[in-house]
Amino acid sequence: MTTNAVSFAGVEKTYKRPRLLGAVYHTAVQDLSFDIPAGEITGLLGLNGAGKTTIMKLLTGLLFPNAGTVQVFGLPPSGQAAKAKVGFLPELPYFPPQLKPGSALAYYGRLSGLSGKELSLAAEEALQRTGLEPHADKRISEFSKGMLQRLGLAQALLHKPDLLVLDEPVSGLDPLAIHDIRKLLAGLNAEGRTIFLSSHSISEVEKLCGRVLIMVRGRLAKTVTRAEWEAAPGGLEAIFVEAVK
């Protein structure tokens, strides 16, 4: 039996925006059900406002569903046990500019329960895996967007999570940085880690993922496997365009 790393069942998330008189409601995702088997790389595609970031936040316990259930390795995502198994890279992560990458990683490592030698080894390894080791003495204020993204990945990897949740991991990066990050993610997956990433870049998702979920206006429009898009004329792009039209 395949273990599911992530399981969404009938999930709905509605945002409430208070106004002077009453409130405005916006449903970001509705009737959403899908599973992500452990050990897979799954992509999440959709236009702006399709609900991709909402799914990532529901998965990491930053948002709570209005209906349905979300599970991470069979556990509720807001619980400490599930969070210990997850590494999250939000879109455009922020780090205090005056810090050096090692200090930032030390802080997030402590929050992940690491300490002492284990912490310094984990920070060192994360810097090395993300290619930041040569920049360890620079301040974060000197970092380029690509380096910040690598640092974001490094903090997500610190505690060796079983599931990596990556929101737009290659957004705005140059081709070399994209290549390096792709290589890193493929390596992490080869170690058995489950990766769930959202992206606007169909070609990146096509290169990395084994399965893709296509979201349209808060609903899961299609689930496509690698075999399906490889067999389809026009590949994943044609399937995506067809689904969102």
Place this chain on the structure above:
Amino acid sequence: MKTFVPLAWAVAANSFAESVRHRFFTLFTVFAFTAIYASVLAGVMAVDEEARVLADLGLALMELTTLAYVLFQASSSLLKEAETKTIYLVFSRPVPRGVYLAGKMGGVMLTAAFMLGVMGLMHVALLAFRGFPVPAGYGWALAGSFMKLAVITAFAFFVSLFSTSAVSTLVISGIMWTLGHFVSETRFMAEQASGFKAALLKGTLLLIPNLQLFNARDVMGAACSITPAAVFAGAAWILAAYFASLWLLAGKEF
């Protein structure tokens, strides 16, 4: 509890380091030093009472300067972490919200203690420069200021969780700080009043922390200027603000 203390300490230490690295911290320290030094002028004008005026004015300036800085920090701390999305990196980890809140509050309180310590040293040096000894009960006066600042810090965190901006948190906390120094007067008015007015004033008294309990500099020289009951009241106020904040934070989405 096993993980509460190290996690809360990690958050507090990080929050403290960010506070003292902030460019406003240097500005406030320079301002405090200038203000304390300027109190020499007032002291000179007081002629025979120079030592007392220099001590009282310096302590008051230190308290107000630290108040301004800790309110600035407490009102913007959570808001800034949410705006920069730093909070995503914290709450996606196994960090209970209560631990994070305790750490954040602790960090600002540490900043207050540090500022009071630094300014206290400047003040004592200035007193020595003018040839005056450290007044009796000076440590109690500083401890009293710290207790007041700790109470208002916890309150400001609570307000910051429902107010729409850092400015409104500053204003509401500033009002609470002022009201907290007029509790005796409010109690007197409540005793004199009757009917709805008396009930309203008595109800208000329940909501306002009595910051006069910590005005140890008013009774400097007494053997112990802050009573255990005052410390207990302060701790109760901080805990009440903490749990009220936690109640709001627990249901908050990011």
